[in-house]
Amino acid sequence: MHRTSRRLLGGLLALGVTVGAGACGSDSAGTEPAASGGWSFTDDLGTTVQLDEAPTRIAGLNDLAASLWNYGIEPVATFGQTSAEDDVAFEGRDLSDVAIVGSAYGEIDLEALAAADPDLIVTTIYPDDSSGEIPADKAGYGFNDMTQQEQVAEIAPIVTIAYRGSAADVIERVVDLAGALGVDTEGGDVAEARADFEAASEKLTEAAAGGVSVLPVFATEADGWWMAKAADDPQLKLYQDLGVNFVDPGGEDYFWHSVGWEEVPNHPSDVLLYSLRFSMSPEEIAAQPTAALLPAVQAGQLHPWKYIGPDYVAQAAYMAELAGYLTEAQQVTG
Incomplete structure (x- = not known):
């Protein structure tokens, strides 16, 4: 890279x-x-x-x-x-x-x-x-x-x-x-945040049980389509361990597998998570001819992939969001 x-x-x-x-x-x-x-x-x-x-x-x-x-x-x-x-x-x-x-x-x-x-x-x-x-x-x-x-x-x-x-x-x-x-990491606000995190973890596991597939991407018109490997990203690995069904994009590189726009249709998913940092918006992604062919794009199942820090508060909040996305999503891939 x-x-x-x-x-x-x-x-x-x-x-x-x-x-x-x-x-x-x-x-x-x-x-x-x-x-x-x-x-x-x-x-x-x-x-x-x-x-x-x-x-x-x-x-x-x-x-x-x-x-x-x-x-x-x-x-x-x-x-x-x-x-x-x-x-x-x-x-x-x-x-x-x-x-x-x-x-x-x-x-x-x-x-x-x-x-x-x-x-x-x-x-x-x-x-x-x-x-x-x-x-x-x-x-x-x-x-x-x-x-x-x-x-x-x-x-x-x-x-x-x-x-x-x-x-x-x-x-x-x-x-x-x-x-x-x-x-004070044993009581007070941190203890409450830890409890919220554990509750959000359970909620995400329940939502993931539906089995919808998820693909996190970073996309720019110039640099192409970058798909994250859940096993290499600590935040995604946490969600994967809780049951989220992430698509394995393949490739031998660490962390990412990148392809040109012509290859994007070869990587379908039920849900697409788009990076909020510097990546294209859902509208910009849908405007790309090859990305428009993706089942998740056609179903309107694109949601923000937030890079959230490693703490109970932030992770609990985003896991609750992600659980909502998965609960509402339909399986649209073959």
Whole structure:
């Protein structure tokens, strides 16, 4: 996949490894008391960040910052492949006190980030392939390259959460991080959110029992038709584990199988999920002659595929939406 396409895919796949300033290596992941009685957290790369006191001013990638905000931690600054103002993950949030220091992949205003005075910067990272291994020479998600990442790390240490396997596991790591940042993760709002998540999981399983097939896509007129592989996307894998019948698009590449517009009719499904990040709208998809031949398009069964962060609140909300789509859908493929 060329670099331009990777940026356009809106946070669904990224490569890299993070090494933050003020950090030292470790073989385990979790929260540990710092030797001096300060704050310590070991991230998913085995990097331990140690501070004299618990960080309170958190900045970072939209995806993870939004999830922490759902647990009550409002960020001081965000960056990402879009502006937080245009990101569905921040829908309904008052962003007036949040510095938006990046609104395109790899473009971070370092001066603005430094002015926000963060104590800690958070981001995610994706593996190279289905093995789940993360190479040691790749920048974390949201950073243009290791040079930029090192510049960011001079502003504040970086904590990285790996987005691999099932989102169910990633959610727990974000809970660990929230707990380390002072959130009560056993009671209160988090306990309620966990219960809502479990209820939404059951609802999605019930809706998926109808067996309708689902295909998530990213589509642009120039780059063609990109079909996601549920087993490689943690969010989709969570839904697949709950019973959603995702179409296997084939192909040997990791995460995506892309085809030209002439091949689109060869990949039918009952329901089509279209990416909300940079992808064509349902009307634009239906206007493409070959896409118009798809059973899901002809039946009007196109619904948004929201890239939602790894937390109980966001996932419960989208799973409830997805359950509704599946419940209403008809089987229209042969």
